[in-house]
Amino acid sequence: MQILTVCGAGVGTSLMEKMFAEQILSAAGINATVDNADITSATPDDYDIVLTTSTFADMLPASSATIIVQDNIMDRNALQTKLLAAVATVED
Amino acid sequence: MLTNYTNLNAIAVRQNDIDATSVLTQTGDLLTAGGFADNRYTTAILDSFRSHGAYFVIAPGIALPHARPEQGARRTGISILTLTRPVDFGNAANGPANLLIGLAATSSDDHIELLQELVVKLSERWRYTAIVEATTKAAVLHLLE
Numbered sequence: 001m002q003i004l005t006v007c008g009a010g011v012g013t014s015l016m017e018k019m020f021a022e023q024i025l026s027a028a029g030i031n032a033t034v035d036n037a038d039i040t041s042a043t044p045d046d047y048d049i050v051l052t053t054s055t056f057a058d059m060l061p062a063s064s065a066t067i068i069v070q071d072n073i074m075d076r077n078a079l080q081t082k083l084l085a086a087v088a089t090v091e092d
Numbered sequence: 093m094l095t096n097y098t099n100l101n102a103i104a105v106r107q108n109d110i111d112a113t114s115v116l117t118q119t120g121d122l123l124t125a126g127g128f129a130d131n132r133y134t135t136a137i138l139d140s141f142r143s144h145g146a147y148f149v150i151a152p153g154i155a156l157p158h159a160r161p162e163q164g165a166r167r168t169g170i171s172i173l174t175l176t177r178p179v180d181f182g183n184a185a186n187g188p189a190n191l192l193i194g195l196a197a198t199s200s201d202d203h204i205e206l207l208q209e210l211v212v213k214l215s216e217r218w219r220y221t222a223i224v225e226a227t228t229k230a231a232v233l234h235l236l237e
Contacts, residue, residue: 008144011197012158016150016207036200038160039144054185055147071185074151074215 001032001090004047004065006056010038016073017051024080030087048090051083066090094170094209094236102126102171102194103229112181115173116141119157119194122171128196133164137194146181149189153178153224154214158195165196168203170210172232174224190224 003021007013014036025032035047044050044063051068052060060067066086070079102122109115120134136159141148149155159165171194178188193210197203214220219235226232 008140008147009158009160011160011200011203012156012195012207013147013150015201015204016211019204019208019211053147055145071183072151074154074211076215 001030001049001087002047003032003034003049003051004042004044005034005036006039006042006044006050006052006060007036008039008056010036010041013053013073014038017070017079020073020076020079021051021083024076024083025087028084028087032087049083049086051079094206094213095233097169097206098172098233098236099126100229100233102128102169103232104172105174105226105229105232106176107173108176110175110177110179112141112179113138115175115179115192116157119155119171119173119192122173123169123194123196126169126171128165128167128169128171128194130164130166133159133196136160136163141181146183149181149183149186151214152186153189153191153220154186155181155189155192156195157192158197161198161200165198168196168198168206170195170206172223174226174232191220 005014005017018036044065123129173192178190180188
């Protein structure tokens with residue numbers, strides 16, 4: 001499973017999202033690679049799931065990836081719920 | 093240690109400013125004062141705000157303004173600006189912010205440990221409140237230990 005996190009500069013928000021996603025997936029025993037990128041270099045079609053905030057969800061190029069929007073980066077419970085639901089969909 | 097990534101020159105507390113551009117400028121200038129960035133970095137933070145809006149409000153009350161490493165970051169670290177009144181940057185989901193943490197990173201992944209510690213500390217809501225209410229820079233630094 002390939003997951004991409006996206007933000008504006010590629011060094012703050014998307015890195016935090018990547019950190020949390022890796023922790024959540026590892027705790028759930030899911031084998032996945034998580035990359036992060038800034039909006040100008042993001043290639044969602046190369047990934048199963050894209051995790052971002054509402055600002056960048058609207059700017060992403062069209063793709064077949066499942067898009068997860070999470071604005072409160074520090075709300076791990078909400079992120080976990082959304083991420084695991086998306087993973088289940090992709091695995092089906 | 094989070095305290096290795098900031099210093100008293102990079103902290104300002106209980107500012108009364110209510111203008112979004114002005115508080116972002118202050119946050120960037122504190123990074124410069126602390127030795128973490130040059131002047132271009134503040135301009136880059138403001139440019140990012142203009143082009144991408146307020147996504148840097150990462151949680152209710154908490155903003156993490158930053159730019160890219162090549163836009164003037166000198167040393168990986170953070171500045172801290174607390175406000176007496178929250179400023180609305182236009183982030184509908186997370187609302188206004190009264191704690192601004194300027195982030196400078198010299199590469200795209202050398203600051204994972206810093207972000208990790210920052211998030212662990214700030215997800216303790218009591219600590220966020222105590223930082224925002226602290227009246228001295230030294231007290232803010234102490235709360236990050």
